[in-house]
Structure formats: C-alpha cells, structure tokens
Amino acid sequence: MWLLVLPFIGLLWVPFYNHPTPELFGFPFFYWYQLAWVPVTSLLLWLAYRRRPR
C-alpha cells in the first residue's frame, strides 16, 4: 500500500513540475508530467491490488 503514497508526493509537490521544459509533442512539461501520472497511478493501484493481503 505504501506505493499509493507516490502520486500524492509526485503531484502535490508542485515545484517538481511547474516548468515549461522539457516539452513532449508540443506539451510543456507541466502538462505532460501530470497526464503521465494517470497511467502510472493506475499501474501502482494494480500492483497494490495484486499484492494486497487476503
């Protein structure tokens, strides 16, 4: 479950990503970084789901 703390750190500490560069497909860093957290969070949730104690 500790994996699930990562999106909070990655997204709530705004100075990590409040930059224009590096750009990706014309998207400033600020935008594609946040969008990239969507699949990463899904993946972390899937890992937490697989590993959860039953």
Next chain:
Amino acid sequence: MSGSIPGANIHWPALIVFVAPFGLVTVMGFVAARWRRPSSMAHLDEWGLGGRQFGTWITWFLVGGDFYTAYTIIAVPALVYAAGAYGFFALPYTIIVYPLVFAIMPRLWEEAKRHGHVTAADVVHGRYRYRPLELAVALTGIIAVMPYIALQLLGIQTVIEAMGLKGEIPLVAAFLILAIYTYSSGLRAPALIAFVKDGLIYVVVLTAVAAIPMRLGGYGAVFHAAGTAFAAKGAGGLLLRPAQMLPFATLALGSAMAAFMYPHTITGIFASSSADTIRKNAILLPAYTVLLGLIALLGYMALAAGVKVANATQVVPALFAMIFPGWFAGFAFAAIAIGALVPAAVMSIGAANLFTRNIWKRYINPGATAAGEAQVAKIVSLAVKLGALLFIVFLPTQYAIDLQLLGGLWILQTFPAVVLGLFTGWFCAPALFLGWAVGIGGGSWVVFADGLKPVHSVMGHGVYVGLLALVVNLAVAALANLVLRGGRETRLETMNSF
C-alpha cells in the same frame, strides 16, 4: 445573437442532431426499470441502489458518468480559458482521488453491505448510534448536493442556448424527462444511460482534441497561442505563479478527499456488487481523467482559435460551434446535455435516500415499511430536482456556483465522521460531531468574510479553505476526544474501585 425574429438564430442542423440522442436516452430511461428486473421495485435497495448488483463494467460507466459531470465539461475548460494552468488543479485532483477510493471505499462498502446501509449517514449511525452525527452527515449531504444538481441543469441550459433556443421551455422539458424516468426506474436509469453518455462524450472529446489542434497548427501552436493570449491579457499563464502553487495543491487534495463523500458518488459505490468491483474500478476509472485533461485543453484551443465569449462558461459550446459543422456541434451538445442527466439523476437519488433513511424514517415515520421508504424517496427525488430547476430559472447563476463552492467545503467536513471509524475506534461520536460543527461554521464564516473565495491566506500563503476547515475539524475532534474519553476512563476507574 441580436435577432428579434423568433427562430432566426436557431441552428437547425445542430438542433435536429441534438434531439435524436436525447430521444434515445429518454426511451432508455423508462426501459431501465425492466433491466435486471427485481421481483419488486418497492424497496430502497432496488430503487435507490439498483439492487447492489452492478459489476465492474457497469460501475465503471456509472461512477465515471456520475463523477465527471456535464458541469465539469463546461467549467474546467472555462477556468483554463480564463486563468490558465491554475484550472488544471482538476487533473491532480482526479488522479489522487483513486488511491483514496482504493484505500477507503471497499471497506465502507463492506460495512454498508453487512448491515444493509443505503447512505453514508446510515453507516455513521450504525457505527456510533449517535443521532446528532447521523443528522449532521445527512443534512450536509443533502445541502451540498443541491447546488451541484442546479449546475447540471446550468450545463444543459448552456448548450441549449448555444443552439439558439431562448427561454426556459427547453430546459423545463429536459428536466421533466429526467424527473419522470428517475421516478419510475431509480438508479437503473442513470446506470443504463451512462453507457450512452460516456460513449458520446468519448467520441466527441477524442474527435475534438484530434481535429481542433489540426486546424490550429498542432498542440505546440495551441500552447504558444494561449501563452501569447495570457501575456496580452496580463492575467493567467501556462505555468503557475509561485503564489498559486499552494492553492493549486491544496485545492487538488481537498477536492479529492471531498469527492467520494457526496451522496451521488457514495450511491455509485454502494450500488456495486462487491468490494473487489470497487478496487478494480479504482484502477480503471483514471481513464476518465485522461479525458478530463484533454477536455481542460479545450480552454487553450478556444484561446488559440480566438473564441470570444461574454461568460467563460460558454467557451466550449462556442468553440464547437465555431470549428465543427452544425450536425457535429449538435451531436457534441447532446453529449454534454445527456452528460448532465446522469449525474443529476444519481444526485437526486442520493439526496432522496438520505432524506428517507436518516430524516423521514428517524424523525417522522419510524414505522415505515420498505415499500413506504421507496415511495417517499421517489417523491423526494422529484422535489429535489424541482428545487434545482427553480433555482436556475429564478436566481442568478452565480448563487449556484457560490453554493457549490461552499458545498465542497461542507461535504469535506463529513470526512472524519464517515472515514476515520474504518481505521480506528479511537474517536467518539460527540467529538466527531463537535469537529464537524466547528469545521462547517468556521469554514463558512471564512469563505463569507473573504467574499466567497475558495482560497484563504494563512500567514501569506493561500490555502484551500475546505482543507483548512478540515484540519481545524480534526484538531477539535481530537481535543474533544481527549477530554471526553479522559472523563469516561476516570469514571470507569471510580466505578471499578467499588
């Protein structure tokens, strides 16, 4: 939009394409009563929770259709159009909400299923047997969700106006359709319509975010043009100003904690067939967040396309009307309007469930039968929607927007009462009640004193008021708990010594 001849400004191709999908969902709304038909609809588990049988896919469509509302599609790009990067707090908000859902909601579902609870206030009562806290959670839920329903109707009104229709009659017609099929089919109606809604929205948004930037010279050009527009305006920007970073983060966190405390989201969760369904949905629902991120970018596309509107909420319809042929604009407007019907239905059902279970049955008619409960809930769902309609027709729009802001603050104050008991038995109910009261009272007072602004300055740093109130709420609850429990333990010791 200055023509005085009736019908002169109506966009006929758009209107004709708009009416067809709307007719389809109307039929579906009524047919839904027979979908996975129960032996009897006269029970709140059936009318209000769809029989608690929705599996992973139905839940994905229902919760996705319910949480990402039509107002989101209108308001998020509007904020991005006006303020830039700041409007993107919706993105971290709708990402970090899923770890919270994963950690909290399966447990809450299990507690509700075990005891047959229909609402969050039922859960609180079952856990603490303390009427004031149950009433606090129920009233907060009902009052917080009402302006949210009004904003869904505002979403419908915005697209109807964009097609050139004036007056309240089209809105009243859309409302009547919604009210009547919710009355007869309960939660099954929005669950079935959610398939159409989400399908239409995906088609519209994916088309828009592929086609519009192509017309405007690609995403790089869109961002560049938006940046230039902000620089010319002297307000907003593609990045956050240093003073905006803390408001951005606290709005994201506070909104994420509040999101699944609302009656409509809890209703969607409780209607699932198992705790595992909810876990799988926490993994799969972020797909909608990608869509939301793309929808937010429509605000920049509107800037790049040179869309000028009197009111930022018109920016998405205006952009679609400018870029797309009439028939596709009508299709897109239908998607937005149908998108409003799903959450509005679930919201009114959630509010009706709360009123029936935690107010009517507790205080007015404790001997109510299951059939009686379902009947009261159906009537209340009508009353709630009618209230929202009157609100939009007769009061300034800004009231609904301000109240929805306050609603977020209020619903967030129920978080400790609903969630903490899942993880610890330490808090006693009177302490949680006191924390709730101080959080609601103090938070509302600060918002009014600041002139209805969501962000309050604490020692020079802007923080989302809802989150601030939650911190005070938790501190008061912890302190009161120490005092009250301390007292009780002393009493027990005295008793044991005899």
